[in-house]
Amino acid sequence: MSDLFAAAHLSDQAPHPLADRLRPRHLDEVAGQDHLLGRDGALTRLIRAGSLGSLIFWGPPGTGKTTVARLLAQETKLAFVQISAIFSGIAELKKVFEEARKRRAIGQGTLLFVDEIHRFNRTQQDSFLPVMEDGTITLIGATTENPSFELNAALLSRARVLTFRALDEAALEKLLVRAETVEGKPLPLTPEARETLLRMADGDGRAVLTLAEEIWRAAPPEPLDVAALTEIVQRRAPIYDKAQEGHYNLISALHKCVRGSDPDAALYYLARMLDAGEAPLFIARRIVRMAIEDIGMADPQALVVANAAKDAYDFLGSPEGELALANALIYVATAPKSNAAYRAYGAANRLAKEHGSLMPPKVILNAPTKLMKSEGYGSGYEYDHDSPEAFSGQDYWPEKLGRQNIYKPVERGFEREIKKRLEYWEKLRKERERS
Template sequence: MPLLSLGSKPVHIPLADRLRPTEFNAVYGQEHLIFNGSMIENMINSGHISSLILWGPPGCGKTTIARILAEKVGYHFQSISAVTSGTSEIRNIFSKAEERKRLGFGTVLLIDEIHHFNRTQQDIFLPHIENGTIVLVGATTENPSFELNSALLSRCKVLILNRLDHFALQKIADRAEQLCSKSLPLTEEAKSLLFDLADGDGRYLLNMCEILFDLNTTNTLSSPELLAIIQKKRPLYDKSRDGHYNLISALHKSLRGSDCDASLYWLSRMLEGGDNPLYIIRRLVRCAIEDIGLADPNALTQALAAKEAYELLGSPEGELGIAQATIYLATAPKSNAVYTAFKNANSDAKRYSSLMPPKHILNAPTKMMKDHGYSDGYTYDHNTKEGFSGQSYFPESMERNKYYKPIERGFEREIQSRLLYWEQLRQKAKSSK
């Protein structure tokens, strides 16, 4: 295990740092950003770097790309973390960068986790980017559209990095084995599991490889034995940020698309990430109303029952009730007829917002109101043969509109037959006048 001597105390250098690529051909999984006429390749050829925002998951190569790019173009490279750095440190960096600029040298300033700077802190960089004192490279795992202010974004080009796939992780593991002159003590099945556990994070993979190398075992580990040694990487998920909204969108659209298995997967991802189960249930209730409606009126009952079950049982038992409601909603017939009907009715309500109801359906508790025709001609529906009078209930100056149009699925098929029956009676009553 390589060590640096710091006085009398040796310092361990992590495998991930020892293996950090110094050339782009060792950066795996991001070929779309580096080669074949890419923006980065053009920057190297021109000898000029534009300010960048590198957006991608942890351990995909953001810092490495920034470092190699600065070296290729001959800029001084400096990195800080938005989590630990303050304004005074940043102003000191600006001062030294200005000295380099006067001497004809450029400075690339990498800010890791740049989304942790608030809007005011982000504004500090604007004049120094404008006058060329620094080239800013911001690294973030969060959507820049949400986390960075528009002024900063307009001065940077956003490059999206991929989550590392199994092929890229295999290449990184191969390099680790070559550097350490050791083979990972794993069966092929266990090695595949190792890549699954890394979850696209190259740095996390190398940390796990280092643990395995340090075992100094001659035995080949199976998948269960690997799991006993290494814990799975915590899911990349911030329930207050972009990941939260991506996953709830995926869950809702899977439910709407009647994909039961995908719905359960995204539900599990959210629960595993520590999301509030009551928030998820609120989305299930919304889905039951918006995407199922009267095609299956019991869908709303199931969603609300999941809330009661969770509040009664708590976690983890109550989460089974959420899973049951998820399955019910995913497999229920779908209709947005209620949603569309209400939206269209609301549009007309705004358009005809001052029209009075027809006088025949207004109560007439006073003589004056009776003299003005209130309640005149109203027919009590229960006194008719069919229990349906066929009278108009729209404002007199407004044409009748049809908002609710049920579909031929689920219970709405029955509702459609009812509406058709009443429409026939309405036409019959109209023709008899």
């Protein structure tokens, strides 16, 4: 019955969202993906060569992944079949594959577009492999998540990953101009409000057209300023999945800003994460980690401050506790930096694994039994508090390993003082070895 309705074009008479009405009909109408569809773009070259191969489209929502897949089928004369991993299972896939085999038998290829392909499990992803290899289908999978994390290595090895970029403001503006042409009227916005609208879209072409529709639907008598625009469209939530790549990108940015001693940028990413709904205690744990890894003994107080901020958030909650996190973030970003302790611990781990269970020197072993005393356990040990300057200078390393130098403090912050102590003790050690 639905086929009869389609044949009669009854659906054309139904209302369609603006984004659907403005969907490009040719590849050169796609906005914001010139690196793929420009004269020397990756997809342009594949079309020119006459062979697409299987592809994975990776990029944020509203960047044209579905539209481009549909237009590629049109360009290459392949039958276009679209499914969503959210609503499909193995039974549905088997049916799609069988229909593709029938088309192939009569000389018709199939471009299978799988939206949200990352939502298929390993078994479902593996089911694509044989039909990709024998040419039954040309697969185009679309995902908003990093394929390296979400797709099987076997599937990735048989497909080329193409990255779709979030639309910049010029591309979004181009969409708005097209929308105004189709609607036959300008958007009732002040120049400042128009710029704000573009930022609200967050690089999503579908979003900017949906927001434009909301504005026209409101039919304001006068152009909207920024405040009125915000009131009407209610501000679109940032694109940020706390369990996926957006989460890792922002926490990585936050950590590197602290390591790079840029408190302003660090505060910006902190605000971004909190605004998007990130768990504040996750951020607090990361600030503690920054204090340990990137500051260490250059400012031992950094760990105290970071832990205090975590406790303050636990005690105050949101929003007051978020200021404690901001304070701690500023502290660690402006603290002197050293990864000497981090590197020393790594070196110690490598030594321990490479040299096995070496016996400590008997001089520092306890001798609770007569047998152990007779074997020399504890013999010759010097109690450091009884030595001049509370330093005996004895060698505590396993004999087969010898003395090692793995902690190398830097000339910054408190580690400058530690370095002076270590150099002084080394001087005393050498003097006592000579005497």
